[in-house]
Amino acid sequence: MGIAEDFTRLTEDFASSYDERMAVLGGIKKNTSALLTSAQGLLKEFEKARNEMGTELRKVMEKDNIAMQNEVKRLIKGFTSDHEAMAKAQKDTLFKGVAELRDDVNSMVDGFTKVRGEMARTLSSDLTKDKKRRANEVAKLLEGFRREQKALIGELKKANASWNRLVSEMARKRGAPVKITVKPKVAKPPKPKAEKPEVAVEKAPEVLVAEENIENKVLSVVKDMPGVTLKEIGDTLGIHFVRIAGVAKNLVENGKIRKEDKEYYLEK
Secondary structure (H helix, E strand, O other): OHHHHHHHHHHHHHHHHHHHHHHHHHHHHHHHHHHHHHHHHHHHHHHHHHHHHHHHHHHHHHHHHHHHHHHHHHHHHHHHHHHHHHHHHHHHHHHHHHHHHHHHHHHHHHHHHHHHHHHHHHHHHHHHHHHHHHHHHHHHHHHHHHHHHHHHHHHHHHHHHHHHHHHHHHHHHHOOOOOOOOOOOOOOOOOOOOOOOOOOOOOOOOOOOOHHHHHHHHHHHHHHOOOEEHHHHHHHHOOOHHHHHHHHHHHHHOOOEEEEOOEEEEOO
Protein backbone atom coordinates (compact mmCIF):
# COMPACT_ATOMS: atom_id res chain seq x y z
CA MET A 1 0.00 0.00 0.00
CA GLY A 2 2.79 2.48 0.87
CA ILE A 3 4.78 1.70 -2.27
CA ALA A 4 1.81 2.32 -4.50
CA GLU A 5 1.13 5.63 -2.84
CA ASP A 6 4.73 6.66 -3.19
CA PHE A 7 4.77 5.66 -6.82
CA THR A 8 1.55 7.60 -7.35
CA ARG A 9 2.98 10.71 -5.74
CA LEU A 10 6.14 10.33 -7.78
CA THR A 11 4.13 10.10 -10.95
CA GLU A 12 2.11 13.13 -10.01
CA ASP A 13 5.30 15.06 -9.15
CA PHE A 14 6.88 14.00 -12.43
CA ALA A 15 3.84 15.11 -14.40
CA SER A 16 3.74 18.37 -12.49
CA SER A 17 7.51 18.85 -13.08
CA TYR A 18 7.05 18.17 -16.80
CA ASP A 19 4.40 20.83 -17.09
CA GLU A 20 6.64 23.30 -15.34
CA ARG A 21 9.55 22.43 -17.61
CA MET A 22 7.37 22.73 -20.68
CA ALA A 23 6.15 26.08 -19.39
CA VAL A 24 9.78 27.17 -18.86
CA LEU A 25 10.77 25.92 -22.29
CA GLY A 26 7.84 27.75 -23.79
CA GLY A 27 8.93 30.92 -22.07
CA ILE A 28 12.50 30.39 -23.35
CA LYS A 29 11.18 29.73 -26.83
CA LYS A 30 9.08 32.88 -26.65
CA ASN A 31 12.01 34.91 -25.36
CA THR A 32 14.25 33.44 -28.02
CA SER A 33 11.74 34.29 -30.73
CA ALA A 34 11.40 37.82 -29.38
CA LEU A 35 15.19 38.12 -29.21
CA LEU A 36 15.51 36.83 -32.77
CA THR A 37 12.88 39.28 -33.93
CA SER A 38 14.67 42.07 -32.11
CA ALA A 39 17.99 40.99 -33.61
CA GLN A 40 16.54 40.93 -37.09
CA GLY A 41 15.14 44.42 -36.51
CA LEU A 42 18.55 45.57 -35.31
CA LEU A 43 20.20 44.00 -38.37
CA LYS A 44 17.77 45.76 -40.66
CA GLU A 45 18.38 49.05 -38.88
CA PHE A 46 22.17 48.45 -39.08
CA GLU A 47 21.91 47.65 -42.78
CA LYS A 48 19.86 50.77 -43.33
CA ALA A 49 22.26 52.86 -41.29
CA ARG A 50 25.19 51.32 -43.14
CA ASN A 51 23.62 52.09 -46.49
CA GLU A 52 22.92 55.63 -45.41
CA MET A 53 26.45 55.99 -44.07
CA GLY A 54 27.87 54.54 -47.29
CA THR A 55 25.82 56.94 -49.36
CA GLU A 56 26.88 59.87 -47.21
CA LEU A 57 30.52 58.71 -47.31
CA ARG A 58 30.41 58.41 -51.09
CA LYS A 59 29.02 61.93 -51.31
CA VAL A 60 31.68 63.24 -48.96
CA MET A 61 34.42 61.37 -50.85
CA GLU A 62 33.13 62.63 -54.18
CA LYS A 63 33.05 66.15 -52.77
CA ASP A 64 36.53 65.78 -51.31
CA ASN A 65 37.76 64.26 -54.58
CA ILE A 66 36.44 67.23 -56.53
CA ALA A 67 38.02 69.61 -54.01
CA MET A 68 41.32 67.71 -54.23
CA GLN A 69 41.26 67.79 -58.02
CA ASN A 70 40.61 71.50 -57.94
CA GLU A 71 43.47 71.97 -55.45
CA VAL A 72 45.82 69.87 -57.60
CA LYS A 73 44.86 71.93 -60.66
CA ARG A 74 45.50 75.11 -58.72
CA LEU A 75 48.89 73.83 -57.54
CA ILE A 76 49.84 72.73 -61.06
CA LYS A 77 48.78 76.11 -62.41
CA GLY A 78 50.81 77.89 -59.72
CA PHE A 79 53.81 75.60 -60.34
CA THR A 80 53.59 76.25 -64.07
CA SER A 81 53.41 79.99 -63.48
CA ASP A 82 56.34 79.89 -61.05
CA HIS A 83 58.29 77.66 -63.44
CA GLU A 84 57.74 80.05 -66.32
CA ALA A 85 58.74 83.03 -64.16
CA MET A 86 61.85 81.18 -62.95
CA ALA A 87 62.76 80.14 -66.50
CA LYS A 88 62.36 83.72 -67.70
CA ALA A 89 64.49 85.02 -64.82
CA GLN A 90 67.18 82.41 -65.51
CA LYS A 91 67.07 83.23 -69.21
CA ASP A 92 67.45 86.94 -68.51
CA THR A 93 70.28 86.26 -66.06
CA LEU A 94 72.01 83.97 -68.57
CA PHE A 95 71.70 86.52 -71.38
CA LYS A 96 73.02 89.22 -69.06
CA GLY A 97 75.92 87.01 -67.98
CA VAL A 98 76.74 86.16 -71.60
CA ALA A 99 76.63 89.85 -72.54
CA GLU A 100 78.94 90.74 -69.62
CA LEU A 101 81.29 87.88 -70.52
CA ARG A 102 81.33 89.02 -74.14
CA ASP A 103 82.15 92.56 -73.04
CA ASP A 104 84.92 91.27 -70.76
CA VAL A 105 86.38 89.12 -73.54
CA ASN A 106 86.25 92.04 -75.97
CA SER A 107 87.92 94.26 -73.38
CA MET A 108 90.61 91.65 -72.77
CA VAL A 109 91.16 91.22 -76.52
CA ASP A 110 91.42 94.99 -76.96
CA GLY A 111 93.87 95.18 -74.06
CA PHE A 112 95.89 92.28 -75.45
CA THR A 113 95.93 93.88 -78.90
CA LYS A 114 97.10 97.16 -77.39
CA VAL A 115 99.80 95.48 -75.29
CA ARG A 116 100.87 93.37 -78.26
CA GLY A 117 101.14 96.51 -80.39
CA GLU A 118 103.22 98.24 -77.71
CA MET A 119 105.43 95.16 -77.33
CA ALA A 120 105.83 94.94 -81.11
CA ARG A 121 106.83 98.62 -81.31
CA THR A 122 109.22 98.25 -78.37
CA LEU A 123 110.72 95.08 -79.85
CA SER A 124 111.08 96.74 -83.25
CA SER A 125 112.77 99.74 -81.63
CA ASP A 126 115.07 97.49 -79.58
CA LEU A 127 115.93 95.45 -82.67
CA THR A 128 116.69 98.61 -84.62
CA LYS A 129 118.91 99.91 -81.79
CA ASP A 130 120.60 96.52 -81.46
CA LYS A 131 121.12 96.41 -85.22
CA LYS A 132 122.74 99.84 -85.15
CA ARG A 133 124.83 98.86 -82.13
CA ARG A 134 126.03 95.68 -83.80
CA ALA A 135 126.73 97.61 -87.00
CA ASN A 136 128.79 100.10 -84.99
CA GLU A 137 130.69 97.29 -83.28
CA VAL A 138 131.37 95.60 -86.61
CA ALA A 139 132.51 98.94 -88.03
CA LYS A 140 134.82 99.44 -85.02
CA LEU A 141 136.22 95.91 -85.35
CA LEU A 142 136.76 96.43 -89.09
CA GLU A 143 138.41 99.79 -88.49
CA GLY A 144 140.69 98.25 -85.89
CA PHE A 145 141.47 95.36 -88.21
CA ARG A 146 142.33 97.76 -91.02
CA ARG A 147 144.60 99.72 -88.73
CA GLU A 148 146.32 96.57 -87.56
CA GLN A 149 146.58 95.44 -91.18
CA LYS A 150 148.03 98.78 -92.18
CA ALA A 151 150.59 98.59 -89.37
CA LEU A 152 151.42 94.99 -90.29
CA ILE A 153 151.82 95.91 -93.96
CA GLY A 154 154.18 98.72 -92.97
CA GLU A 155 156.25 96.36 -90.82
CA LEU A 156 156.29 93.75 -93.59
CA LYS A 157 157.43 96.35 -96.07
CA LYS A 158 160.23 97.39 -93.74
CA ALA A 159 161.22 93.75 -93.18
CA ASN A 160 161.11 93.11 -96.94
CA ALA A 161 163.28 96.14 -97.64
CA SER A 162 165.78 95.00 -94.98
CA TRP A 163 165.78 91.50 -96.44
CA ASN A 164 166.34 92.83 -99.96
CA ARG A 165 169.17 94.97 -98.72
CA LEU A 166 170.70 91.97 -96.98
CA VAL A 167 170.36 89.82 -100.08
CA SER A 168 171.85 92.53 -102.27
CA GLU A 169 174.74 93.05 -99.88
CA MET A 170 175.49 89.31 -99.69
CA ALA A 171 175.24 88.97 -103.46
CA ARG A 172 177.50 91.96 -103.93
CA LYS A 173 180.11 90.47 -101.63
CA ARG A 174 179.90 87.10 -103.38
CA GLY A 175 179.97 88.72 -106.80
CA ALA A 176 176.72 86.90 -107.69
CA PRO A 177 173.82 88.53 -109.55
CA VAL A 178 171.25 90.16 -107.32
CA LYS A 179 167.97 88.24 -107.08
CA ILE A 180 165.01 90.53 -106.72
CA THR A 181 162.69 89.50 -103.90
CA VAL A 182 158.99 89.81 -104.59
CA LYS A 183 157.20 92.02 -102.15
CA PRO A 184 154.68 90.17 -99.99
CA LYS A 185 151.03 90.68 -100.76
CA VAL A 186 148.56 91.04 -97.97
CA ALA A 187 144.99 90.09 -98.76
CA LYS A 188 142.45 92.82 -98.25
CA PRO A 189 139.73 92.04 -95.69
CA PRO A 190 136.33 91.24 -97.16
CA LYS A 191 133.77 93.97 -97.01
CA PRO A 192 131.18 93.35 -94.28
CA LYS A 193 127.69 92.45 -95.44
CA ALA A 194 126.11 94.43 -92.63
CA GLU A 195 124.30 97.58 -93.59
CA LYS A 196 126.13 100.83 -93.21
CA PRO A 197 125.22 102.26 -89.79
CA GLU A 198 123.31 105.48 -89.82
CA VAL A 199 124.97 106.70 -86.62
CA ALA A 200 128.44 108.12 -86.96
CA VAL A 201 131.08 105.85 -85.40
CA GLU A 202 133.52 107.47 -83.03
CA LYS A 203 137.00 106.30 -83.94
CA ALA A 204 139.22 105.56 -80.96
CA PRO A 205 142.85 106.55 -81.48
CA GLU A 206 145.32 103.73 -81.37
CA VAL A 207 148.99 103.96 -80.60
CA LEU A 208 151.37 101.58 -82.32
CA VAL A 209 153.53 100.00 -79.70
CA ALA A 210 156.66 97.98 -80.40
CA GLU A 211 156.06 94.25 -80.02
CA GLU A 212 158.81 93.85 -77.44
CA ASN A 213 157.18 96.43 -75.16
CA ILE A 214 153.57 95.15 -75.38
CA GLU A 215 154.21 92.25 -73.00
CA ASN A 216 155.55 94.52 -70.26
CA LYS A 217 152.70 96.98 -70.71
CA VAL A 218 150.10 94.19 -70.49
CA LEU A 219 151.71 92.95 -67.28
CA SER A 220 151.63 96.51 -65.88
CA VAL A 221 147.91 96.93 -66.72
CA VAL A 222 146.98 93.56 -65.17
CA LYS A 223 148.95 94.45 -62.04
CA ASP A 224 147.24 97.83 -61.67
CA MET A 225 143.76 96.57 -62.65
CA PRO A 226 143.12 93.03 -61.27
CA GLY A 227 140.20 91.34 -63.03
CA VAL A 228 140.69 93.39 -66.20
CA THR A 229 139.41 91.99 -69.50
CA LEU A 230 141.26 91.75 -72.79
CA LYS A 231 139.18 94.56 -74.30
CA GLU A 232 139.85 96.78 -71.28
CA ILE A 233 143.62 96.12 -71.64
CA GLY A 234 143.43 97.12 -75.30
CA ASP A 235 141.43 100.26 -74.49
CA THR A 236 143.96 101.22 -71.81
CA LEU A 237 146.96 100.72 -74.12
CA GLY A 238 145.21 102.15 -77.19
CA ILE A 239 145.69 98.84 -79.02
CA HIS A 240 142.98 96.66 -80.48
CA PHE A 241 142.41 93.62 -78.25
CA VAL A 242 142.90 91.27 -81.24
CA ARG A 243 146.55 92.32 -81.43
CA ILE A 244 147.27 91.62 -77.74
CA ALA A 245 145.32 88.32 -77.56
CA GLY A 246 148.43 86.33 -78.48
CA VAL A 247 150.55 88.27 -75.98
CA ALA A 248 148.08 87.54 -73.18
CA LYS A 249 147.99 83.86 -74.15
CA ASN A 250 151.81 83.63 -73.96
CA LEU A 251 151.81 85.32 -70.55
CA VAL A 252 149.25 82.82 -69.26
CA GLU A 253 151.21 79.86 -70.65
CA ASN A 254 154.42 81.21 -69.08
CA GLY A 255 152.69 81.48 -65.70
CA LYS A 256 153.03 85.25 -65.38
CA ILE A 257 149.28 85.92 -65.34
CA ARG A 258 146.20 83.73 -64.96
CA LYS A 259 142.82 83.87 -66.70
CA GLU A 260 139.52 83.34 -64.84
CA ASP A 261 136.60 83.33 -67.27
CA LYS A 262 137.31 86.56 -69.22
CA GLU A 263 139.29 88.31 -66.47
CA TYR A 264 143.07 88.41 -66.00
CA TYR A 265 145.00 88.45 -62.71
CA LEU A 266 148.71 88.73 -61.94
CA GLU A 267 150.20 85.48 -60.68
CA LYS A 268 151.87 85.76 -57.28
